[in-house]
Amino acid sequence: MIAALLILLVLIGGWEAYARLGHVDAFILPAPTQVATALWDDRGLLWHNLLVTAQEIGLGILLALAAGALLAIVIHLSPTLRRVLYPLLVGSQAVPIVIIAPLLVVWFGFGIAPKLAIIALVCFFPVVVTTLDALAAVDPEQRKLLHTLDATRWQEFRWVEAPAALPGALSGAKIAVAIAVIGAVFAEYAGSSAGLGNVILQAIPQLETARAYAAVVLLAAFAVLLFLLLTLAERVLVPWARRDTEWSRR
């Protein structure tokens, strides 16, 4: 913890020195002290817009988690749908969001809906992959055991596969956190009236670069917070997963 803080301080110190002593204009790269000043001076504006973006990201990740887990289950249960859907899902990840973002704005307007759609679109894929991997990793012997105890297909899913998939889905959500922030900024660039992405969009042409950086600092801090929350959820919801890893490493 202390080492991490020290490294962070050194990095910030280096940035400060470079911004002050280098030949870079403040509207290209503001110094950390200028960013800190912007954070304080514009705190009302930043806080208000953070709430907007945070809501988009939180709901977007929940949507991605639900959609990703559902798709993974469908693909897992049906070999036909696996052949049809999986390539489509992989392909969907190659579509640049900038191409479809205007379309989503046309469909859903400037409210929260197109933002949620974009965040869910960029976030659901890691959830699908990690959930599918967890489902595929279920021990075939475990299925045999359930079979000999007269379990139906549904009971096999309920007692073995669903709990086994939960840690996978949560790992996917942890990966999704970082991309969700980028997705939210993209979505707000495509059309918005509020949010930290909107703040960045307006600050840069006004040469208020320090404010844009302040918004980025807040976005990064929010991503770290979400990641920690998911780690906490993992500990509460799937305590066995961590133990099992420790055990298998012994």
Next chain:
Amino acid sequence: MTTRLEASDREPRTTAEDHRGVELDDVRFAHPGRGRGAAPVSAVDGVSLSVSGCEIVALVGPSGCGKTTLLELVCGLLTPDAGTLTSAPAVLMPQRDLLLPWLDALDNAALALRIHGAGREAARDAASPLFAAFGLDGFERARPYELSGGMRQRVAFLRTLLSGKPVLCLDEPFGALDALTRAEMRDWLGAALAREPRTTLLVTHDVEEAAVLADRIVVLTPRPARVAAVLEVPLPRPRRGTDAAIVALRERALQALGA
């Protein structure tokens, strides 16, 4: 080649016991070959065996001889290619305990009850008296990773018992345990089966374990499995591995195994 064995010299069984039995007549099974066009691999080649209600039969044989396949046939997880197999409902206890890490010990033991439709509380209430009786008192709420290997096997055995099926197929239940725990668990299983008699097929590669626990020892040949010899164990219980009669029997079994 077919080896027939009959329980002809045993005391007559009542009909009530008989529909808890297992009957194999010239059962054959081959696993499909790996890869396209590969020849099937014969695992069980003409095994005939008659197990009556509440009898404990040990199946001993070299590793990979098809013992596990035999149990999976009896449990209906596989279907014989040829021959007839009739068995009362049979449940398999696999070699590994396969306890579900997301359930505590009592929920794991009660799994079959939940699958058969019991609610959580009812299932736990039904399973908990057995915990005390089988030396698991106080471990009801322990997660599988908190239990020792021997404890996990006890829970796995209770789960098997609570399936309510009259035939138990135990596949090397103590194969993964260290020697000391193994001996302790062997005595534990003997006591458990004395308390809750079931028709039992016990696969093991430990002839001493077979001699201590079983009414009859069936020695199998290397793959594909055929019956090489049948040894009766008409000894009083509880038995100890050091009893002279057990040691003698062990020698005979090892001889039949060709060891």
